[in-house]
Amino acid sequence: MKKAPSKTTHLDALRDLLREAGLRSTAPRVAVLQHFQTRRRPLSHGELVEALADREFDAATLYRNLIDLESAGLVSRVNVGDNVWRFELRDQDTETQSEHPHFVCVECGEITCLAQVRVKLTPAPGSLKSVVNHVSEILLKGQCMRCA
Amino acid sequence: MKKAPSKTTHLDALRDLLREAGLRSTAPRVAVLQHFQTRRRPLSHGELVEALADREFDAATLYRNLIDLESAGLVSRVNVGDNVWRFELRDQDTETQSEHPHFVCVECGEITCLAQVRVKLTPAPGSLKSVVNHVSEILLKGQCMRCA
DNA sequence: AATCTTCTTGCAATGCTTTTGCATGTAGGC
DNA sequence: GCCTACATGCAAAAGCATTGCAAGAAGATT
Numbered sequence: 615m616k617k618a619p620s621k622t623t624h625l626d627a628l629r630d631l632l633r634e635a636g637l638r639s640t641a642p643r644v645a646v647l648q649h650f651q652t653r654r655r656p657l658s659h660g661e662l663v664e665a666l667a668d669r670e671f672d673a674a675t676l677y678r679n680l681i682d683l684e685s686a687g688l689v690s691r692v693n694v695g696d697n698v699w700r701f702e703l704r705d706q707d708t709e710t711q712s713e714h715p716h717f718v719c720v721e722c723g724e725i726t727c728l729a730q731v732r733v734k735l736t737p738a739p740g741s742l743k744s745v746v747n748h749v750s751e752i753l754l755k756g757q758c759m760r761c762a
Numbered sequence: 763m764k765k766a767p768s769k770t771t772h773l774d775a776l777r778d779l780l781r782e783a784g785l786r787s788t789a790p791r792v793a794v795l796q797h798f799q800t801r802r803r804p805l806s807h808g809e810l811v812e813a814l815a816d817r818e819f820d821a822a823t824l825y826r827n828l829i830d831l832e833s834a835g836l837v838s839r840v841n842v843g844d845n846v847w848r849f850e851l852r853d854q855d856t857e858t859q860s861e862h863p864h865f866v867c868v869e870c871g872e873i874t875c876l877a878q879v880r881v882k883l884t885p886a887p888g889s890l891k892s893v894v895n896h897v898s899e900i901l902l903k904g905q906c907m908r909c910a
Numbered sequence: 911a912a913t914c915t916t917c918t919t920g921c922a923a924t925g926c927t928t929t930t931g932c933a934t935g936t937a938g939g940c
Numbered sequence: 941g942c943c944t945a946c947a948t949g950c951a952a953a954a955g956c957a958t959t960g961c962a963a964g965a966a967g968a969t970t
């Protein structure tokens with residue numbers, strides 16, 4: 615009896631992803647990537663530690679993993695305004711820099727990735743280009759449907 | 763010999779400002795407001811404590827002052843992207859603040875009202891409306907021209 | 911397969927910002 | 941001048957971010 619080949623292949627893909635990014639493939643890193651794939655919203659370091667608690671990785675290891683993955687470009691870091699760093703898997707079409715906007719519910723605090731939403735800015739002549747050099751993050755705040 | 767009347771008048775104006783906002787006029791609060799008037803950039807709590815070190819106010823007092831002043835609407839709180847709260851004197855034309863997007867430079871912390879800029883969100887069908895009930899604030903983060 | 915080098919992990923500890931409890935002090939109203 | 945609610949000072953805790961160091965493991969080399 616062999617293990618189910620599909621899962622093995624999947625994990626191998628993650629291992630390759632790490633190595634291609636110049637990082638060694640280790641158990642914590644694979645677990646982190648794997649967990650990110652099951653989540654649609656950015657995770658804080660604390661949330662990640664809690665989510666992987668059963669694996670008993672050291673919290674500092676996971677912290678450094680997040681930093682390393684970010685440096686390697688596999689993960690991006692977002693700041694939704696509550697003074698806690700959050701991380702999410704980066705879009706794979708890396709070259710287009712199409713990081714998606716995030717929505718934060720000001721009541722329940724839930725964070726949603728608006729992966730499908732395109733944001734178009736239409737400035738009055740000169741008003742935008744004289745101020746803004748580069749936009750790196752778009753944040754929408756408001757009330758989510760569940761808090762309506 | 764009397765004290766210079768102009769300075770007294772200026773401080774009285776700050777005291778009135780506090781009382782009109784429903785706060786008691788105390789030495790730390792007046793000092794905080796006064797210091798904010800000399801600064802154009804948002805200040806963190808730590809920076810404020812350091813700046814007013816010679817007055818020997820308690821750090822917790824200054825912290826609570828910032829919170830109180832924010833609740834009273836005299837200062838606003840920003841998160842520039844380094845996960846440290848910063849505060850700045852709020853513009854006195856209070857009512858106009860809400861409808862236009864804001865741009866925060868993650869390097870210098872300057873906040874710009876993009877009053878002329880319209881933001882259009884084009885969602886994939888259902889992806890936005892199933893999550894977002896109402897958008898109250900649009901925040902763009904990035905690098906401003908002066909920091910380029 | 912054994913070895914070696916370099917990167918990574920685990921553990922412990924630290925720093926910094928934010929936040930709160932409580933006794934004392936005082937601003938502003940009467 | 942007195943009173944009461946609000947504000948301060950002091951102390952300490954909570955929380956997230958960050959780092960030093962020795963032991964361990966990944967990947968290259970032989």
